[in-house]
Amino acid sequence: MARLTLAGMLAVPWLLLAGLASGDAVSDLQDAGRANIDAQIAKSATCTKENLQVRREWGDISADEKKAYIAAMLCIMEKPSKLDPVQFPGAKSRYDDFVVVHMNQTMTIHGTGNFLSWHRYYTWAFERVLQTECGYNGTQPYWDWGRWAQDPETSPIFDGSETSLSGNGEKIDHKASGMVPAGNGGGCVLAGPFKDMVVHLGPVSPSIDPAPPRNPRTDGYGDNPRCLRRDISNQLSSKFSRTEDIVNLISTSPDIGTFQTVMQGTGGFGVGGGGMGVHGAGHFTIAGDPGGDFYTSPNDPAFWVHHSMIDRTWTIWQSQDLEARTQVIDGGTSMFGGGRMASLDDLVFLGVSAEEVYPIKELVSVVDGPFCYVYE
Ligand SMILES: [Cu+2]
Numbered sequence: 001m002a003r004l005t006l007a008g009m010l011a012v013p014w015l016l017l018a019g020l021a022s023g024d025a026v027s028d029l030q031d032a033g034r035a036n037i038d039a040q041i042a043k044s045a046t047c048t049k050e051n052l053q054v055r056r057e058w059g060d061i062s063a064d065e066k067k068a069y070i071a072a073m074l075c076i077m078e079k080p081s082k083l084d085p086v087q088f089p090g091a092k093s094r095y096d097d098f099v100v101v102h103m104n105q106t107m108t109i110h111g112t113g114n115f116l117s118w119h120r121y122y123t124w125a126f127e128r129v130l131q132t133e134c135g136y137n138g139t140q141p142y143w144d145w146g147r148w149a150q151d152p153e154t155s156p157i158f159d160g161s162e163t164s165l166s167g168n169g170e171k172i173d174h175k176a177s178g179m180v181p182a183g184n185g186g187g188c189v190l191a192g193p194f195k196d197m198v199v200h201l202g203p204v205s206p207s208i209d210p211a212p213p214r215n216p217r218t219d220g221y222g223d224n225p226r227c228l229r230r231d232i233s234n235q236l237s238s239k240f241s242r243t244e245d246i247v248n249l250i251s252t253s254p255d256i257g258t259f260q261t262v263m264q265g266t267g268g269f270g271v272g273g274g275g276m277g278v279h280g281a282g283h284f285t286i287a288g289d290p291g292g293d294f295y296t297s298p299n300d301p302a303f304w305v306h307h308s309m310i311d312r313t314w315t316i317w318q319s320q321d322l323e324a325r326t327q328v329i330d331g332g333t334s335m336f337g338g339g340r341m342a343s344l345d346d347l348v349f350l351g352v353s354a355e356e357v358y359p360i361k362e363l364v365s366v367v368d369g370p371f372c373y374v375y376e
Pocket residue numbers: 102109110119
């Protein structure tokens with residue numbers, strides 16, 4: 001706690017300076033680190049200026065680009081699953097394959113040393129499947145939480161229009177669920193491209209009132225067809241994922257352990273506490289079912305813009321000092337402890353979502369290993 005309070009105090013003069021500069025303070029940090037990434041590209045044998053992909057914010061891409069991304073997602077929701085239907089009867093589509101791999105590994109990829117690298121590879125694998133199996137020509141967009149923190153419901157991501165990722169759920173009478181406040185929706189998503197989406201897997205760890213129907217199987221892999229529900233509001237985003245929260249996270253985390261812990265939330269919702277962290281704030285701003293379910297959250301189509309922003313934030317943090325901040329991880333191998341410390345040589349498996357298995361050390365740079373992309 002003392003360290004976080006101190007970090008908060010150190011951030012104050014920085015924020016005052018940032019406030020005077022034009023533009024977004026997170027983008028300023030991104031721009032400041034870009035030369036370091038460009039220098040790395042110049043030395044790379046696999047990632048060059050020619051094959052470099054650029055990921056952009058949802059609000060900064062054109063209507064046609066948004067529609068192409070949405071169409072590719074709808075396309076992989078139509079492609080058959082590659083998983084065994086006896087073992088995973090609820091996995092109906094290629095999209096569901098990604099949900100299953102996350103469900104399978106939930107306990108060993110959160111609050112662990114591989115959290116950031118695992119989700120980087122996972123988001124990249126999803127982007128690649130959109131490109132290779134559904135002819136998508138674009139890249140994975142991201143959701144800049146700070147840009148829309150005061151009113152996510154009217155953001156171009158969640159405004160319910162045909163160029164959004166669908167909007168809030170229908171407003172229903174409901175209560176808070178654990179740490180998740182009752183938002184402005186709670187019911188089925190009724191507008192936008194994903195209004196007819198059918199969720200099959202889970203729930204496993206739902207955090208929405210009323211609770212979704214139970215899965216026919218205790219492991220959540222059974223078929224449990226239901227609507228997509230959301231419960232969006234600004235209650236968390238306006239407190240925990242503002243631009244200044246992101247800047248604070250990036251500029252006051254001296255090491256990877258601090259960075260990933262503060263990002264994932266350290267509890268302590270008062271002044272100086274880590275609160276929900278930008279990771280939890282993003283997930284529980286979407287909320288609902290499956291968005292608020294720790295295991296099945298990737299089943300909400302907005303998962304990917306959120307995790308792309310997680311990855312962007314990590315990339316910006318790394319780019320401030322690439323030498324010291326690339327080949328470093330911290331943490332164990334199990335969420336509940338009891339495992340050993342994670343190692344850069346630990347392998348990341350994504351089952352049928354990605355054929356290649358990489359050690360973490362090849363997944364820590366956005367311009368090395370399988371990756372060749374930057375954020376703008
Ligand atoms: Cu996850």
